[in-house]
Structure formats: structure tokens, C-alpha cells
Amino acid sequence: MPKAFPREFRDDVVAIARKGELPIRQVAKDFGVSESCLQRWLKIADVEDGKRPGVTASESEALRELKKRNRALEQENEILRRAAAYFARGAAPKMTYPLVLDLADDGVPVAVTCRVLGFSKQAFYKWRAAPVTRRDIEDAYVIHAALRVHHDDPEFGYRFISDELNDAGMAAGRNKVARLCHGQAIVSTIHRRRRGAKRPGPAVHDDLVNRDFAAEGLDQVWLTDITEHWTDEGRLYLCAIKDVHSNKIVGYSIDSRMTSSLAVNALANAITARTPESTIVHSDRGSQFRSHAYVDALTAAGLRGSMGRVAAAGDNAAMESFFALLQKNVLNRHRWTTRDELRLAIVTWIEKTYHRRRRQERLGRLTPVEFERQTLALAA
Structure with missing residues (x-):
């Protein structure tokens, strides 16, 4: 040329x-x-x-400058429009880098996008060289574990989730768990309380009992609930399962924390001790009984779940009566110093006194153990 x-x-x-x-x-x-x-x-x-x-040369130059500026403004507007849509999806700030790649594919220079969005080209190119950092991988493991814990116990906030992760051997500080939970919108399902009460969640089972606390045989209907009591070391929780026919506590679990595992362990203990087939397991609408872990345990054992109505203690009155008896005979006797002390007292009262010494009018003045023994003998 x-x-x-x-x-x-x-x-x-x-x-x-x-x-x-x-x-x-x-x-x-x-x-x-x-x-x-x-x-x-x-x-x-x-x-x-x-x-x-x-058109003179100066006018032509000015026109070229205007066209250039107009093209730059169009690019900036497109960047801001695309960025607004991208941020609306809740993307973390560092994840704006993929947006830079998308705009570059559409002809928007990387330098322009970085300038408009307010970060350096060096940071973008560093990310492009290694899009997934070691920290991202570690955070992904924590997020996955946190989602699993929250899936089982929807009422858990980041503090309980952090405790659960550390109990499982995953080192994750509360600040880190709080940051990741906030980014993933993992929050407790407990809303602001009114007059100190929680808002119960929706039932996951129909009410198959309808306050008819009677059964023609063993292991046809079980009732379950959770009670708590204070010690000087903190609260202690008991989840018990009661057979409607014999009034015997067929399974129970005691722990310092009221999680879904408390209800699952009590159910597992009951299944181990008995041979239930299509047994109805009736409870209230507590989150432990609505958790995925508990529902999966019921399904795996071939049991049928049942739930009462909201704020209707009478829907599980037979279980409430057992807890009232336990409260009067054990929990209210004196102030308990340690959880272990109260735990042994509860277990001793259930196995020794309630099962084998306390006679009940409804059972013909027999104890639950004697009544079951008689029932099995007649069936044979």
C-alpha cells in the first residue's frame, strides 16, 4: 500500500x-x-x-469521536444491564468474572468491562488462569455439609450448623459458616416469635389416630413426643415411643440437643426391640418429626407416619400423660446437677418402676411388662 x-x-x-x-x-x-x-x-x-x-476534516474527526463515544456508551450500558440481571440472581462479587467472559464473547472488550464493574484486569486474568481456588473447593464442601444438616433440621441456624459440622469432624468456624450460610440463604425456619411460641411447620402426614388411643394388639399404634428438663449443666431431652396397646415405652433416646437424630435414634431403638409391621407412629408437628431423616427412617422401616393438628395437645394426650407422670415422679423431685445424673434417673424410672412395678387400671391392674407377657401367651 x-x-x-x-x-x-x-x-x-x-x-x-x-x-x-x-x-x-x-x-x-x-x-x-x-x-x-x-x-x-x-x-x-x-x-x-x-x-x-x-464535511471538513475537523468535523469528520469530531464525528468519528462522537461515534466512538457513542459506541463506548452503548457498551457501558450493555455491561450495566447485563450486570444488573446477573446480580439479581444473587451471584457473589467474585463470580462477576464469568460475566466478563460472556461480554467478551459478544464483542465487549475486557478492559471496558473491568473498568465499568470496578475491578482490575489483572484480577480477572488471574481468576481465568485458575477459576477454582482451593478456598472455593473447601467452601463447597462446607456448603454441601451445611445444606445436608439444614435439610435434616430446618430450624437450625448457622450456630447449630457449625456445631454439627465440628462434631462430624469438619473444622469450620462460626464466622465462616455464617458467611457461607448467608451466601446460600441457609437460614433457620423459625420466624420472629410471638409471645414466646414458635410457628409450627406444615404436617408431613395425615392424622391416622384422631384421638382414638386404643389398639387391638401390640405394635399397631405407637405414640412419640419429646420432653425437656433443666439441669445445672443445661437442658436434657428425652424422645420416647409408647405402644398404645400395652402403654410400654418400646424405644427412647436421651441427648443434650433436640435434633432430628434424637427422634431417629428413638425410632431405631424401638424397631430393634420390636418387630413392627405397618405400625402407625403418631407425633406432633415438631421439626424433628417433620425432618427428612425421620421421614426416611419411617419409610425404610415400612411404618406409617401420623401427625396431630397445630396447638392441639389432645391429639397426643396419651403421650402427654406419660410425660406428666415422668415430670411428677422424676423431673420435679429435686434440682438435678448433671445431665448424667438425670439421665440415669429417667432410665431407671422407665425400666424399673414404670415398666415392672407401676400397675395400671387400664391394663387390669397389671404392669406393662406383665400385660404384654399375658397378651403374647394368649396369642400363642
């Missing part, structure tokens, strides 16, 4: 041609340019001098 003539040279040739002393053809020949080229220079000079209508 031939090089352009210098501006000064062009101006001199045009000035000589304008004198009219020589024909245009001769001037072009003398200066080594084509006649058409010289004619074009003369037209441009006439436009610049206002002798001919047209």
Missing part, C-alpha cells in the same frame, strides 16, 4: 494549482502525483476553506 503524502506537501501542491499559472495536468506531473489525486486534494481544500459544501 503506497504511503500517504505529507500534509505540508499536499498544501503546497494545492496552492500552486490554485494560482492557475499551469494546467492541473502539468502541476500533477511536475509534483509526481496523478491528476485525479490532485483534483481530490483541491476539492478537499475548497471544503476546508468553505468554498464548497461538505
